[in-house]
Amino acid sequence: xxxxxxxxxxxxxxxxxxxxxxxxxxxxxxxxxxxxxxxxxxxxxxxxxxxxxxxxxxxxxxxxxxxxxxxxxxxxxxxxxxxxxxxxxxxxxxxxxxxxxxxxxxxxxxxxxxxxxxxxxxxxxxxxxxxxxxxxxxxxxxxxxxxxxxxxxxxxxxxxxxxxxxxxxxxxxxxxxxxxxxxxxxxxxxxxxxxxxxxxxxxxxxxxxxxxxxxxxxxxxxxxxxxxxx
Amino acid sequence: xxxxxxxxxxxxxxxxxxxxxxxxxxxxxxxxxxxxxxxxxxxxxxxxxxxxxxxxxxxxxxxxxxxxxxxxxxxxxxxxxxxxxxxxxxxxxxxxxxxxxxxxxxx
Numbered sequence: 661x662x663x664x665x666x667x668x669x670x671x672x673x674x675x676x677x678x679x680x681x682x683x684x685x686x687x688x689x690x691x692x693x694x695x696x697x698x699x700x701x702x703x704x705x706x707x708x709x710x711x712x713x714x715x716x717x718x719x720x721x722x723x724x725x726x727x728x729x730x731x732x733x734x735x736x737x738x739x740x741x742x743x744x745x746x747x748x749x750x751x752x753x754x755x756x757x758x759x760x761x762x763x764x765x766x767x768x769x770x771x772x773x774x775x776x777x778x779x780x781x782x783x784x785x786x787x788x789x790x791x792x793x794x795x796x797x798x799x800x801x802x803x804x805x806x807x808x809x810x811x812x813x814x815x816x817x818x819x820x821x822x823x824x825x826x827x828x829x830x831x832x833x834x835x836x837x838x839x840x841x842x843x844x845x846x847x848x849x850x851x852x853x854x855x856x857x858x859x860x861x862x863x864x865x866x867x868x869x870x871x872x873x874x875x876x877x878x879x880x881x882x883x884x885x886x887x888x889x890x
Numbered sequence: 891x892x893x894x895x896x897x898x899x900x901x902x903x904x905x906x907x908x909x910x911x912x913x914x915x916x917x918x919x920x921x922x923x924x925x926x927x928x929x930x931x932x933x934x935x936x937x938x939x940x941x942x943x944x945x946x947x948x949x950x951x952x953x954x955x956x957x958x959x960x961x962x963x964x965x966x967x968x969x970x971x972x973x974x975x976x977x978x979x980x981x982x983x984x985x986x987x988x989x990x991x992x993x994x995x996x997x
Contacts, residue, residue, distance in 0.1 A: 731940050793940065824942045825921030 661694035661885070662876035665722060666736060666811065666837060666864030669698050671706040673767035673787060675868040680776040681706070681713040683870055689719050692876040695885075697724035699736050701786040702752055704745050705771050711742045712774035722889065726811060727752070727801070728787070729794035734811035734818045736837065737801040740889040744805035751800050755790040794820070798832050807888045809835035809862055814843050821850070829853045834888055835860040860884045891995070893954045893977045896933065900981070900991055902956060905968055908977040910953035915992045917985050921946050928952060933997075935988050937961045944970040954978065958985045 668675035669684060681698075688696045696719060698710045707723045714721040722738045723745035729735065739745035760783060761769055771780035790797065798808040810833050813819050820827055827836075827847075836859055838844045844861055848854060865874040891912045897904050913931030918924045919938040928934060928950035935956045936943065944967060947955050954977035957963050963980060971978045981988055 731938070822922045823920060824940050825925045825946055826942065828942055 661720070661880055661882070662692060662874075663695040663862075663878060663880045664688065664693055664865050664867070664874035665695070665697040665724065665738060665809070665862055666699050666726070667696070667867040667873055668726075669700055669706045669710070670768065670770045670772065671700040671703055671782060671786070672868070673761060673763070673769050673785070674701075675767070676870070677768060677770070678870055679868070681709040681772055681774060682717075682776045684873070685710070685713045685717045685719055687870045687873050689717055691873060693719065693874065695720045695722065695880065696873075697722040697736075697738055699724035699726040699738075701726050702728060702756065702788065702790060703782060703786055704749050704752070705780070705782065707742060707745055709772050709774050716774070725752075727797045728789050728818065729797045730789050730791055731794055731823050732789050732818055733794045733820045733823050735794065735797050735801070735833070736809040736811050737797075737804075737806045738809060738889075739804070739806040741805065747804040748800065748806070751804075752790065755792045756784055757788050757791065759785045759788055761785040794824070794831070802832070807834040809833065809837050811837050812866060813838060813847060815839075827851050827854065835862055837862040837864055839863065860888060893979075896954070896995070897979065899995060900988075902979040902981040902988075905963060905978040905980055906971040906976065908954070908975045910977065912953045912997075915989065915997050916952070917989055925949060933992065935985050935992075937985065939963055939967065941966050941970060943967065944974055944976060947971075947976050948974045952976070956981055956988060958983065958988050 670679045704725045725737045769782035770778050773779045801808045863878045867873045894909050916928045916932040917935045930951035931953050934952040956979045960982045
């Protein structure tokens, strides 16, 4: 199925205000995507609205988030069930450094309902490192029943290779996100211990604007989907 | 100067064994950066406590790793460092203060 499993709603301060649940789901549908995930920084508070809108418009979703570890590494947490995804929030809250957002500088952090009406504002800045290490972040995603995908692993910002030099052999991740086929080849070349055939690879948009959501260019095999999410 | 003399002069707490010759100092926490720029024999001062630091120190042949600012060092780092024979030292002061101590020692 055509997918895009990394995009930000208007809850992420850095995303456009137009990234509302209805706009995201409908744009994904227009583009011909069949599976999406909204992955806000360090929060799953937008997911209930995403769930309702996705069901109403008829697009399949995974319930997501993009957590930032204490080493400033970004990791996606992707869940088949909303209730499992929501189990993450109390843990995230307990690991936040508690820095207030400055909306004029970073942007608004809006929580919406299924009618794209604002029902809350997140006051703590979400684009921060949690107090938990990457291992702890991955363990917590697993404990709640989700899968951990290392985000944009070759980026020059907030990626595992940038912050930690390389992907450790014993890290318990479930998938690797790259930006292109060339990057996939480079990751394999840099990490002889990563086995291509055993790895589930993702190419996502990391969209912060509606127009940046992926075209139907990237295909996830049913077998890979079932392997991760049943 | 060797690592044992450094421990004696600074009071930094030795966590693992090994006694390499010191050639200079490097400070940094971003491991891709450190991997690209560190030089053999340098004392590496950092607050990065992910286990990858042992591999990076081994790759760059640092004389020792100094964990600054009282950052809590996971046991697995000490085990790996012991295996690789890389001295790990712990210090309570921030990186800048430790760097000043190194300058005072003539580096």
